[in-house]
Amino acid sequence: MDAMTSWRSVLLPPERSDGDAPEDLALGVELRARESAESAHWGPRRVRCAVLADLDDERTELSVGLRPLRRAEGAPRWVRGGVSWESLRRGAGTFRGVQRAWFVELYGIAHDVRLLAGLRDDSEWLTLDTVTSPLLWPHLADAVGRGVPLVAAARGQRIVQALETDVSVRIAAAHGGAVRLAPDVVMDGRAVEPASARPIGRSGLYAAETAIDDRGRPEIRVTLGAVPLGDTLHALMSAGGDLVVPGPDTAEFAREVLPRLRRETEVRGDPGVPLPEPAPTTLVLAAQFRPGDRLDYRLEWVRADAEREAWEVRRPDDAHESALRDAVAAAWAHAPDLMFAPAGTLVGVAAAEFAGDVLPALEETDGIRIETRGPRREYRELRGDPRIRVTTVETADADWFDLGVIVEIEGRAIPFAPLFAALALRQKKLLLVDGSYFSLAHRGLDRLRDLLDEASELGEWETGPRISRYQLPLWEEFEDLADEALPARSWRAAAEALRQDGTPLRIETPPGLRADLRPYQREGLDRLALWWRHRLGGILADDMGLGKTLQVLALFAHVRAERGEEAGAPAGPFLVVAPTSVLSTWREEAARFAPGLRVHVHERTAAASGTMPRAADADVVVTSYGLLRHDEALFAAERWAIVVLDEAQFVKNAATRQHRAAKALRADMVLAVTGTPLENSLTELWAILSLTCPGLFPSPRRFREEYVKPIERGKVPENEEGAPYRERRLARLRSRIRPFLLRRTKERVAPELPPRQEQELRVRLSPAHRAVYDTVLQRERTKVLGLLEDLDRHRFIVFRSLTLLRMLALAPALVGAGAPGIRSTKLDLLREHIHELAAEGHRALVFSQFTSYLDLVRADLEAHGIAYEYLDGSTRQRGEVIDRFRSGDAPVFLISLKAGGFGLTLTEADYVFLLDPWWNPAAEAQAVDRTHRIGQTRPVNVYRLVADGTIEEKVLALQQRKARLFHSVLGDDDALARSLTAEDIRDLLSD
Secondary structure, X not given: OOOOOOHHHHHOOOOOOOOOOOEOXXXXXXXXXXXXXXXXXXXXXXXXXXXXXXXXXXXXXEEEEEEEEEEOOOOOOEEOOOOOHHHHHHOOOOEOHHHHHHHHHHHHHHHHHHHHOOOOOOOOOEEOOOOOOOOHHHHHHOOOOOOOOEEEOOOOEEEEEOOOEEEEEEEEEOHHHOEEEEEEEEEOOEEEOHHHEEEEOOOEEEEEEEEEOOOOOEEEEEEEEEOOOOHHHHHHHHOOOOEEEOHHHHHHHHHHHHHHHHHHOOEEEOOOOOOOOOOOEXXXXXXXXXXXOEXXXXXXXXXXXXXXXXXXXXXXXXXXXXXXXXXXXXXXXXOOOOOOOOEEEEEOHHHHXXXXXXXXXXXXXXXXXXXXXXXXXXXXEEOOOOEEEEEEEEOOOOOEEEEEEEEEEOOEEEXXXXXXXXXXXXXXXEEOOOOEEEEOOOHHHHHHHHHHHHHOOOOOOOOOOEEEOOOHHHHHHHHHHOOEEEOOHHHHHHHHHOOOOOOOOOOOOOOOOOOOOOHHHHHHHHHHHHHHHOOOOEEEOOOOOOOHHHHHHHHHHHHHHHHOOOOXXXXXXXXXXXXXXXXXXXXXXXXXXXXXXXXXXXXXXXXXXXXXXXXXXOOEEEXXXXXXXXXXXXXXXOEEEEEEEEOHHHHOOOOOHHHHHHHOOEEEEEEEEOOOOOOOOHHHHHHHHHHHOOOOOOOHHHHHHHHHHHHHOOOOOOOOOHHHHHHHHHHHHHHHHHHHEEOOOHHHHOOOOOOEEEXXXXXXXXXXXXHHHHHHHHHHHHHHHOOHHHHHHHHHHHHHHHHHHHHHHHOHHHHOOOOOOOOOHHHHHHHHHHHHHHHOOOOEEEXXXXXXXXXXXXXXXXXOOOOEEEEOOOOOOHHHHHHHHHHOOOOEEEEEHHHHOOOOOOOOOOEEEEOOOOOOHXXXXXXXXXXXXXXXXXXXXXXXXXXXOOHHHHHHHHHHHHXXXXXXXXXXXXXXXXXXXXXXXXXXXXX
């Protein structure tokens, strides 16, 4: 193809001028007459339009011609001019495409016959009589759907297409012992004179009759009808009517012709004409047994008057044959899963069912002969209920147990490997090597399949079925299913300890812990100690401000004391991985609450500091996620007693190197500490659980199919109802994670906290600001909506546009839009509130996602003489800045949401301002909880500043959906939600 060829010229339909509207086509049908040889003398025999007289002239050869017609200009009639078969095939004219294609297909069906027959006809007509293809009739029926009417191409004729046509043969007595054969033709319930009917190939006929039109004038009515015509019936119809068999020839007729005629149509004898009974019919089933449980079979008819004939050949009036067909249907009903076919090859269970159920039923039927080849194998169906026994056996890998599943039916032990493969592949039945087979459609086996699907995918087990120690809830379901369950001793101990409603063993306050634990913190320590006792990991997901760090330090103190009492206890230290900004917090909190713990903060790379990650004299090693990633091999080489992933949302993406570095750590217990284990999607929860509880959800792909798609996106299997299925999946997810996730909210466990009030402050943009925002919005909306069909590919561009709109809603100056000097209305509103709060002795935290906007706030506060402190990711002396705010008099602390969303306790403030809503409600909640936490004595007021009529309003709606997802999995709210999708982005940009 030429490189300069326009894609439009190839892929788009050609443009038409306003005067070239598509034209309609019709199929013109005409009864035509070919003059006799006598009339033509020495010239060619002409073909012309038939007239009424031609119907009575036996010498005239009639045929039906077809040609395309077009609508006359300015008139409702159809005309021949301007259209032909050739022009349609060349694509000339402006006719409708679907109609043109229909005519070209009809030309191929009808014209090829003439070419094969060596006929030449240069006229514009196709002859219907010679068309033998059975495709003709469904093609004519399709004309209605294409809008192509069948109309008479000549005056004085009318075309009718019959819906139902039937041809039978009647035999009557004639003079001298002769018999007369007469076809009975019925078209749409109306008897047609046989002499007027002519065959169209072997698939139909037409009848040309004299009729009266609506005005009382005579006309020719041509009726077309589809009906199969066998060779004998076709010959009779071609003879043009009655046919007499002389008396001496009737015996030969009855012997040679009548059986063939009976196989093609119904044959009736008038009273006084006894017809000989049909020759006895035998049905033969030829079956060949082959190795590997394969069986070939074929059904054939054997009649005394003919060779073997295929099952499809019928004798409509043969009652014996009809009875045999009924017997075959009844035999096949013994194997409902077998679809009937007159011949085929069966393999496996299908061969067993055929040989065990269908074949014996056919052998007991008179008139059916069974011919077999090869050694016939005996098959037996096991019909008893399955008995299931499940066991677990300890392995060298402490996290995994071998899973034994034994199924017995009628005392026969079923091998697990083929049973599991059959269940995983959703087979209906299973054939065993000894020839026995059984149905898998049993409630117990259905449940077993579901549980095995949960435990692992087909092909994931290398040495046999295994189950993770973290799948204790799954084991409980195995126990409920099995008639007998035998767990390993350590499995049983862990299972008993983690029962859903069980209470962890109460432990003493660890020696050396200098803190009065609140009741919920003591319960938390009990749960963490239980996990440690059974070498299980989990997630401590308490609300921000409830003392998660203290509970972890209490666990460290407990384990350290335990080591002195138990021989052979793990000798490795504890590793805490945390954001860089909170490394000092761990050191300070340990010194405050557990001064007996020796803490080493690894805050420089091993190459730069010359110190290995594990300090020989340290009980606790604290490092950052960045250093873990940098010194990954060194950290992975150590054996740690407990690994704590603080602010574990830092490893919520399983595709990152940070997550892989955490995965490589070797520890007896991995504990994730985060108030937001789920921020945007369930895949984040899976990523964290894959570190703390490896094997709880063995396959990320299966987790997406089983949980993410139905719960977040509403995608359910075709045979399931949406809401009930999603609720079941959600309930199962919660039951799986419940033993390994500990979450308490402030509302439940810290009722003594002062109340928190949240309020939205709506901000109306100034006219100049509004004009700039609306202009940019239209531009970005047009660009983004065109990219959403492939969101994954264009995600960066899309989110860049959304971020631009969010910044523009704050201040045009942030993105260089509009004229200079357009003020930020939010900034003015914030300053007014700060003035009032400072005068009353209150202090406020002010958060924004954008440090550039915080710079505008700083400049404004300085211009108005308002003192403040400032913290963002670039702040070097973080601790000093925080201490200055805690001990100073500055009424405002400006904080970037990313830098101050965790690791801070700022109960000195009692007001919080969120200058711009963020996609993720958990990030905002973390910011608010810097001040609303244990130690706060004053009510906390939270203000969200939202610009009216901007993308910020839509972000709030998105927050609500994500909050519902969080609470549906971790809280008490069973509402369902979706993650950020292309549809969410459309909503963000909607009017």
